[in-house]
Amino acid sequence: MIRFALKCENDHRFESWFASGTAFEALKSKGHVACAICGSDQVVKDIMAPRVSTARTSEQPLSAPANAAEQAIAEMRKHVEDTADYVGKSFAKQAREIHDGTAPDRAIYGEANVQEAKKLLEDGVPVLPLPFTPNRKAN
Numbered sequence: 001m002i003r004f005a006l007k008c009e010n011d012h013r014f015e016s017w018f019a020s021g022t023a024f025e026a027l028k029s030k031g032h033v034a035c036a037i038c039g040s041d042q043v044v045k046d047i048m049a050p051r052v053s054t055a056r057t058s059e060q061p062l063s064a065p066a067n068a069a070e071q072a073i074a075e076m077r078k079h080v081e082d083t084a085d086y087v088g089k090s091f092a093k094q095a096r097e098i099h100d101g102t103a104p105d106r107a108i109y110g111e112a113n114v115q116e117a118k119k120l121l122e123d124g125v126p127v128l129p130l131p132f133t134p135n136r137k138a139n
Contacts, residue, residue: 005048008035013046034114039129041114077132084109086134092116099125109134 004024007013014036018024024045027033034041084107087094091110097103109130112120120127 003048005046006033006035006043007046008038008040008044009042010035010038010040012037012040015048031113031115034129036129036131039114039117073131076130080109080130081134083107086110092120095120095125095127096123099123 001017002020002024003015003017005013005015012035016033016036018027024033028043031041033043035043087108087110089111091108092112094103094108094110095112098105098108111134112127117127117129
């Protein structure tokens, strides 16, 4: 696994993990890498300082949020996972059906590419990106 510092065309900066540099390029070419803030798929690698630790005791465990923003995101994730149905890659289709009244009204979350999300918004379907990657399991 490798962590890259990224930035979008709107100069939003964020980080994400990838299996490798090749995996990043493959995902980017398919439109699966988008800005965590604005959703733009015009994302490039940014300059990143190496992480150097001088003492093992200074590192926080991976399961603990490092700051208030991470804590808020962790709480949001728990709320979403506890109160909404995970629909996976069928998110765009199911969100549209709920909006059109052809499916029961319920809270859902899942995965959509940037083009699908933009089309939903253009058609008046209320959606927004989550600041985390959903667990890939059904609730």
